[in-house]
Structures are given as C-alpha cells and as structure tokens.
Amino acid sequence: xxxxxxxxxxxxxxxxxxxxxxxxxxxxxxxxxxxxxxxxxxxxxxxxxxxxxxxxxxxxxxxxxxxxxxxxxxxxxxxxxxxxxxxxxxxxxxxxxxxxxxxxxxxxxxxxxxxxxxxxxxxxxxxxxxxxxxxxxxxxxxxxxxxxxxxxxxxxxxxxxxxxxxxxxxxxxxxxxxxxxxxxxxxxxxxxxxxxxxxxxxxxxxxxxxxxxxxxxxxxxxxxxxxxxxxxxxx
Numbered sequence: 001x002x003x004x005x006x007x008x009x010x011x012x013x014x015x016x017x018x019x020x021x022x023x024x025x026x027x028x029x030x031x032x033x034x035x036x037x038x039x040x041x042x043x044x045x046x047x048x049x050x051x052x053x054x055x056x057x058x059x060x061x062x063x064x065x066x067x068x069x070x071x072x073x074x075x076x077x078x079x080x081x082x083x084x085x086x087x088x089x090x091x092x093x094x095x096x097x098x099x100x101x102x103x104x105x106x107x108x109x110x111x112x113x114x115x116x117x118x119x120x121x122x123x124x125x126x127x128x129x130x131x132x133x134x135x136x137x138x139x140x141x142x143x144x145x146x147x148x149x150x151x152x153x154x155x156x157x158x159x160x161x162x163x164x165x166x167x168x169x170x171x172x173x174x175x176x177x178x179x180x181x182x183x184x185x186x187x188x189x190x191x192x193x194x195x196x197x198x199x200x201x202x203x204x205x206x207x208x209x210x211x212x213x214x215x216x217x218x219x220x221x222x223x224x225x226x227x228x229x230x231x232x233x234x235x
Contacts (some may be wrong), residue, residue: 004204005059007085008197009046011038011068011078012098015189018042018049021064021197028052031190039077060091064200066192068216069117070124070185075215082213094200095213098154098188099127099137101195106183108156114183116155125218139218153184 003023010017016038019029028049034041050057065082068075079095086093099115102108108115109132117125119139127137185191203210 004061004201005055006062006094006197006200006204007050007055007060008066008096008193008200009078009081010076010192010196011042012066012068012070013074013189014071015192016041016045016098017066017189018041018045019193019197020049020053020055021201022053022055024201026194026197028055028225029193029195033189038074039138042077042081057089060089060166062086062091062200062204062210063089063093064196065093065095065213066101067097067213067217069098069119072215075167075217076187079213079215086212092201092204092210093213094210095216096199096203097127097216098192098194099129099134100132101192102154102156102185102188103129103132104199105188105191106156107182107187108158111158114157116157118152118154120170130216136203137216137218153186154188155182155184157182 006019006020006046007023009019014035014150015033017029017031019026021027030045030049030052032041032045064084065078066075067079082093082095098117102115102117110175112130113128115127117131119125122141123135123139125139128135163198209226
C-alpha cells in the first residue's frame with residue numbers, strides 16, 4: 001500500500017508555512033515570516049512545496065490545516081483554502097489547532113496539561129486537556145498568570161494529578177501548581193506545518209470520518225458592528 005501523502009499549511013499568525021508528509025517523513029517544507037499578504041503567498045508556496053518533491057496534486061490523500069487560535073483573517077485564509085482543495089480533489093481536510101501542535105512538539109499529549117499561547121496585548125490563551133481530550137479553552141489577562149514567567153512563548157504546564165500541596169492557581173476547574181515546570185517552544189512557526197501534517201496522519205488512521213475544518217476562535221472579534229441601522233431594502 002502506498003504511503004499516505006498529506007499537504008499541510010498554516011497562516012494563523014504572522015507567517016505562511018507549508019509541509020508535505022509522505023508516509024512518516026516530511027519530504028518538503030517552506031516557511032516565510034510575514035505580517036500580511038498570506039492570501040497571495042499561500043497557493044504559490046503550496047505549489048513550490050509540491051514541485052520541490054515532484055508531487056502531484058491528484059495523488060494527495062488529505063489536506064492538513066491550522067485552525068488557530070490566532071489572526072482572524074489568517075485563519076480564514078487557510079481554512080477556506082483547505083476546504084476548497086479538499087472539495088476539488090475529493091479528499092478529506094483535517095483541522096489542527098495550534099494547541100495540539102504545541103502539545104505534540106513538546107510531547108505533552110498524554111496526561112493532564114495546560115497549554116498556553118501568547119495572545120494579543122496582555123492576554124494569554126489557554127487550553128486544558130487530558131490525554132488529548134479538551135475540557136476547556138479560555139482567554140485571560142496575563143496578570144492572572146503572574147506566577148509564571150514564560151508566557152512570551154507557547155508553553156505547556158504538565159499538571160500532576162492529584163496536585164502536590166503547593167501554591168495552586170485554579171483555572172476552569174483545574175489547579176495549576178505555580179512551581180510546576182513549563183516547557184516552551186521558541187521557534188513554533190518553523191515547526192507548525194510539519195506537526196499539522198503528522199497530527200492529521202494520526203487522526204486519519206484513527207477515525208472513520210473527519211469533520212470539515214473550522215476556525216478556532218477564543219477571543220471576540222476586534223471589529224465592532226456598525227452603530228447605524230442598516231438601510232431598508234425595498235421589495
């Protein structure tokens with residue numbers, strides 16, 4: 001049986017990233033830091049990654065895509081592209097959150113853990129999971145995590161169960177030992193597309209059906225609805 005071929009990409013932050021997984025090996029990848037322009041960059045980057053290995057679109061088995069959290073527009077760009085490619089090629093598209101990527105890269109997929117991502121401004125985004133099953137996601141002010149000093153980078157706090165008798169911060173019903181070690185990633189952008197492809201491959205092997213990818217939004221949109229009433233549409 002031929003190796004599974006998965007093309008994965010992400011534009012949820014200030015970057016455009018792509019990777020091609022064949023079997024259990026990343027055979028081609030590309031990464032570019034950019035604050036804007038992901039919509040114009042994505043498809044040429046995907047084509048370059050495919051051409052770099054001599055891969056053919058029609059031979060792909062699945063699309064993997066980052067669903068955030070992150071930049072609203074960036075997430076919509078990649079999720080829309082993934083859905084369109086999946087529909088055109090007749091293959092599944094697998095959505096993978098940045099939280100999942102961080103846990104995989106830091107080998108924190110088993111047990112109880114809290115995954116943290118730097119948010120906009122003074123906010124932090126968090127997710128509680130046990131053995132990969134998510135129990136809560138939230139946004140909090142950075143000051144709420146004052147006992148942790150590592151929130152400038154994505155991180156995972158491994159939570160012992162039961163907790164030791166130390167100072168504990170409680171969030172979404174889960175206690176976090178303020179002295180617990182945290183594991184950080186300083187170069188997530190270059191790792192995100194390969195990790196998405198690998199997670200997508202695992203999910204494909206374990207599930208009979210895959211739901212269409214949808215954006216993971218935790219914080220509310222920055223844009224406010226117009227204050228003026230909309231015009232009346234005449235019949």
